[in-house]
Ligand SMILES: Nc1ncnc2c1ncn2[C@@H]1O[C@H](COP(=O)(O)OP(=O)(O)OP(=O)(O)O)[C@@H](O)[C@H]1O
């Protein structure tokens with residue numbers, strides 16, 4: 001479980017996160033949704049320590065990250081798998097080398113063990129026989145799988161995914177969402193996913209935080225979202241005319 005308490009962050013005096021409090025549950029997919037520019041990436045980066053919040057606290061299973069020294073923060077970071085916006089693979093490394101990268105950096109395993117673990121992770125994301133290809137030689141969906149395999153290589157307790165579906169066709173996007181949900185349950189991770197994709201919201205939105213202009217506006221599950229009376233949330237969900245028509249039964 002990750003708890004965020006009264007988190008605020010400004011850049012050059014411009015507030016981007018405003019007094020955000022939220023709890024992200026273990027073993028389920030927690031979604032942060034909101035319009036472009038609402039602060040999703042800044043929030044996720046603050047959780048990992050890539051941004052230092054101006055105020056507030058972040059607790060990883062009751063361990064206060066904000067009050068930790070650099071060394072302790074580093075050890076928490078090793079419990080976090082990250083999938084950045086875009087797949088952010090290393091172009092000059094093969095698929096296997098990309099997945100092995102965090103193991104090479106942090107694990108202390110032998111080369112044989114690292115290769116075995118990389119292959120296990122690649123198999124888990126259903127990507128076999130691609131080990132020696134470079135990112136430019138595989139499809140966008142396959143690149144996401146590699147990025148997921150790399151994110152889980154060190155067996156993380158926490159998995160953060162920033163727009164894991166961006167640039168994928170709707171069908172492949174659902175496959176990736178479901179894969180993230182499956183591994184979250186299988187490894188009992190606390191997973192946080194930034195998205196503005198409505199298919200993801202309804203497909204895997206077990207626990208959803210909606211932020212607008214840096215403020216948390218609503219929290220609930222995908223079952224509850226359509227009956228929400230929060231105006232900003234409704235404007236966000238029904239922004240697509242097509243979607244509004246479907247939901248209202250208009251022709
Ligand atoms: N390093 C930074 N310095 C200054 N301002 C920043 C920085 N990073 C983000 N911002 C600002 O913070 C606001 C929130 O940005 P953020 O990237 O978190 O949005 P987002 O919700 O992730 O959007 P998107 O859906 O487009 O990825 C934006 O106005 C952005 O310009």
Ligand SMILES: [Mg+2]
Nearest residue numbers: 040041085162
């Ligand atoms: Mg973003």
